[in-house]
Amino acid sequence: MSISLSPNTQAILLLTAPLITGRSEPSSDLLTPGEYKRLAGFLRDKQRQPADMLALDAKDLFVECQHLIDSDRIKRLLNRGFLLSQVIERWQTRAIWVVSRADVEYPRRLKARLKDDAPAVLYGCGEAAILDTGGLAVVGSRNVDDALVEYTEGSGRLTAKAKRTLVSGGARGIDQAAMRGALEAGGKVAGVLADRLERTGLNREHRNFLMDGQLVLVSPYDPVAGFNVGHAMQRNKLIYALADAALVVSSDYEKGGTWAGAVEQLEKLQFVPVYVRSNGETGMGLGALRRKGALPWPNLETPDDLTDALAVEVSPRKAAPRQTELPFSVREDPKQAYENPPSTLSSGASVPPQCLESPLTPADEPFTKVRELLEKTTTPKTDAEVAADLHVSKSQAKEWLRRLVKEGVIEKHTKPVRYGPKLQRSFLE
Numbered sequence: 001m002s003i004s005l006s007p008n009t010q011a012i013l014l015l016t017a018p019l020i021t022g023r024s025e026p027s028s029d030l031l032t033p034g035e036y037k038r039l040a041g042f043l044r045d046k047q048r049q050p051a052d053m054l055a056l057d058a059k060d061l062f063v064e065c066q067h068l069i070d071s072d073r074i075k076r077l078l079n080r081g082f083l084l085s086q087v088i089e090r091w092q093t094r095a096i097w098v099v100s101r102a103d104v105e106y107p108r109r110l111k112a113r114l115k116d117d118a119p120a121v122l123y124g125c126g127e128a129a130i131l132d133t134g135g136l137a138v139v140g141s142r143n144v145d146d147a148l149v150e151y152t153e154g155s156g157r158l159t160a161k162a163k164r165t166l167v168s169g170g171a172r173g174i175d176q177a178a179m180r181g182a183l184e185a186g187g188k189v190a191g192v193l194a195d196r197l198e199r200t201g202l203n204r205e206h207r208n209f210l211m212d213g214q215l216v217l218v219s220p221y222d223p224v225a226g227f228n229v230g231h232a233m234q235r236n237k238l239i240y241a242l243a244d245a246a247l248v249v250s251s252d253y254e255k256g257g258t259w260a261g262a263v264e265q266l267e268k269l270q271f272v273p274v275y276v277r278s279n280g281e282t283g284m285g286l287g288a289l290r291r292k293g294a295l296p297w298p299n300l301e302t303p304d305d306l307t308d309a310l311a312v313e314v315s316p317r318k319a320a321p322r323q324t325e326l327p328f329s330v331r332e333d334p335k336q337a338y339e340n341p342p343s344t345l346s347s348g349a350s351v352p353p354q355c356l357e358s359p360l361t362p363a364d365e366p367f368t369k370v371r372e373l374l375e376k377t378t379t380p381k382t383d384a385e386v387a388a389d390l391h392v393s394k395s396q397a398k399e400w401l402r403r404l405v406k407e408g409v410i411e412k413h414t415k416p417v418r419y420g421p422k423l424q425r426s427f428l429e
Contacts, residue, residue, distance in 0.1 A: 009098060158306055193217055237265075237269060240261065253283070266293050
C-alpha cells in the first residue's frame, strides 16, 4: 500500500494523531476517539468531510463545529502541517502505510462490525489485503509454559495448512507462538499491535515475511507509541472483528486483557464464536468463559476440520441467553465437537443430589438433540450415512458416535463398521 495520504486522512491525522518524531511530545489538544466520533458524525450530517477543514474558506465550518469542539483548538491542531510532513518522511523510510476511515482501502470488516467505533486511523506495514480475509484469531496469556507454546504453534500450523489467516495480537507468549507456527508453515498472518509498530516491523525475523506478503502488522496507535494497558485492552476488539472465529488458549480468571477481550466478545460485541482450549489443565479462566457461552475447541486433525470449526456463526441476541438457549447457528456442514461442561462446584462441597442436575449449557444442547436422533435409529449405519442424515461433517459425526458408544447409548458393529441401537439382551444369554 502506498504511503501517499488522501486529504481526508491528512486532516484526520492532524486532528487525532500524536505525530511523534524523536523525543517530541504529543499535543495536549488531540481529539479523543469520542470527540472525533461526534465531529465525524456532525460533518457527515452536513454532507461535509474532514478535508473540508483544510480549505482556505473553512472559517465558517469551524464556527458550525464550535458547539462540539472549540474552534481555536481545531485551528491549533490543523496548523501542525510541518510536523505531519516530518512523520510522513519517517514512515516512508520504514515502509509504514496509513489509512483512515475515509479511505476505500480501510479494512471492510472493521467498518462493518465496529461502525463509528472503528479506529479513525490505522498504521500498518505489509500486505494490507490480508486484513479482509477473516480466519482464526488466537489469543492467550503472556506467561505460559512450553507445553502451551507447542500447542499454540500447532494451532498456527493447522491454520496455515487450511489456507486460512491467523489473527493475533503480537504479544509475547500465546500470540507470538500462534503467529510463528502459521508463518513457518507458509500461512498468512495479521498481527494487531498495541504498541511499537515501527520497531516490530523493522525486526529481522519479520522482514522477510512482510516482504513476501505473508504478514501484515497493523495498529491504531502511533508507530512509535510505547506500551499502554488501555491500548492493549482496546485493540482486542480489532482482533475479534478481523476474524471468523476465536480460540482462547489460556486466560486468567476475571483479570487481564485476554479475559476482558473474551468477555466483551461473548457478552456485548458477539462478532464471532469464541472457543476455549478443552484439553489438558484449562484452569478457572477458561472454565468461566465456558459458563459465559464459549465453546470447547474440538480436537481438530485436518484442515477440513478447522474450516468446519470456523463455519459456526453467532446469532445476534439482545440479552444474555438463558442456560437452555443456544446463541449459535450453524452453516451447512458444521463442526461442533462438544464436551460436558466443567463442574462449578468446589471439591469437597456438600450438595444435595437433586442440585447436581443443572440446565443444559449452550455447548451441550446440540449434542443432546443429536443423541435423541441416534437413539431412534432402527438399522445400523456408517459414520458417513449418519453425517449425511444429520447434515454435519464426517469428522463431527465420528466424534458424536464415539461419545454415544462410550456412554452405552448405541453399539459399534464391525465388518463393516456401523453404528446402531443398543440391543436388549435376554437374561438367558
